[in-house]
Amino acid sequence: MAADKKGGVWEKPLTPVMEDYLEAIYELHSDEDIKAIRVRDIAKKLDVKMPTVTSMLKVLNDRDLVNYEKYEYLELTDKGKGIGREMKKRHHIIRKFLTSVLNIDMKTADEEACKMEHALGSSTMESLTAFMEFIQVCPRAGDDWVAHFQAYQQHGRRPEACKEKFEHFKCETAGESAISGKCCMEEKMNLSQMKEGQKGRIISVGGEIRLRRRIIEMGLSRGVYFRVEKYAPLKDPLELNVNGNHVSLRVKEAAGIIVEPGDGKGVSNE
């Protein structure tokens, strides 16, 4: 439990859930359609049942974050208001980053911002804010640059001006640049090391140029996901499923293909 003092008195840190309630109530405060904030509204906004709200309000009241007495009107204290405002601000900045830089759709961005706003410290938030300001205030590095990124993201195309320096960017994370030198963040292995049934993603295709072209013509190029359908090590051929298509490969050919295991999913929170 993180230590935190205020006015000399020990204070437990707020939980993420408490922050969510404060943010929700803060937003209801500024909702024109709503004059008095009701338990009902909070429950709806957070998608929980009313008794859950009631019990949380007691907790928040004890911690001097809302003024709450049963059956009475409800409002945030100054302290609660400050936190609610901060959460709302974080939410906005993070969502903006997700939508306008990473190109995520608004609905997903909103959901993920909801979780991220509890994960970042205030100095990270300051940096992210500066980042977003910079992108807006400096279109040369900003808009243009974001557009370049998005082209890269969609077609793998880099702006002409960058190509000259392509080969010699350096890898900072020691010990990981071994195989392909293309990127420092994947965990790479050889296609011929994968087991039957495993999924993966192509990182690079090596070997002699004509062979490489043939492999790429089969649809096996950087970024493509596949599944190993059949493979008894050292026993040809190896069979892949690429976007529903069946592809056969000699083991010797597979040895030149660097892949990253995993399908990028397989995680619960979605």
Place this chain on the structure above:
Amino acid sequence: MAADKKGGVWEKPLTPVMEDYLEAIYELHSDEDIKAIRVRDIAKKLDVKMPTVTSMLKVLNDRDLVNYEKYEYLELTDKGKGIGREMKKRHHIIRKFLTSVLNIDMKTADEEACKMEHALGSSTMESLTAFMEFIQVCPRAGDDWVAHFQAYQQHGRRPEACKEKFEHFKCETAGESAISGKCCMEEKMNLSQMKEGQKGRIISVGGEIRLRRRIIEMGLSRGVYFRVEKYAPLKDPLELNVNGNHVSLRVKEAAGIIVEPGDGKGVSNE
């Protein structure tokens, strides 16, 4: 609870904590110093007590994510390994973004990556990966650009090439660009609207040029944090605390100063 099927059978999504355990165990697998994974090691890595690990291992065993029998050796199943690998990859990419783009120190970045890795969906992760690749693969837009950002962050200085376009960047978030036009993500108000004891940050200083210069000479420029020490509305003067210094302002002067309430902190998770 998010719906999720696999092989036709209903499957509860993993909790973030379960993902943390899988990631920790996955990392122990690849630790050279450790031949057999012990409850002890996991407990140490996650900073929990051993009984906590034991009970989690039972859960993970029931869900077919580890092979565990009491007092016996322990290992991840293929399913568990896939998730552990994915979490580790996410952790790396996020941490790299935090350290090399946002300029956060490694320790903080590591802690925050730990939380963020549960907040992002796989398509967001793909975008972020592409983002980091782009920065590395395309130094013109990447290194140079990151360097420009970091200068902006530290000294508020933009590269010469950007200045021409300064005034007309547009704000996408409707209804928020009202007051200063400087940024779309703060909740702005007038300094004279703030109450005694509140904290805030200067967004812009308006008014006649000589007055403005005088105010800025007192240390009240964009980005500076302050606290309202004394202020009875409409009753001069208003007193601020700026980095420990006392500053007095006439209410008329304060009316031209746009601020954002809050000190950027006031949130628990740090």
Place this chain on the structure above:
DNA sequence: TATCAAAGTTAGAAACATCTAACAAAAAGG
């Protein structure tokens, strides 16, 4: 103004992740 639906509350239970205290097995060291 008496009645009834909507809004809110209490009480009690459950899931999750954690802990401490006490006990049990395995490993190490003579």
Place this chain on the structure above:
DNA sequence: CCTTTTTGTTAGATGTTTCTAACTTTGATA
């Protein structure tokens, strides 16, 4: 091989957030 230390387990409790079911208050309306 017996003793001690280290490692691991069980049992039981706590705190947080949620739920359902049953009850109470408020306030709209007939």
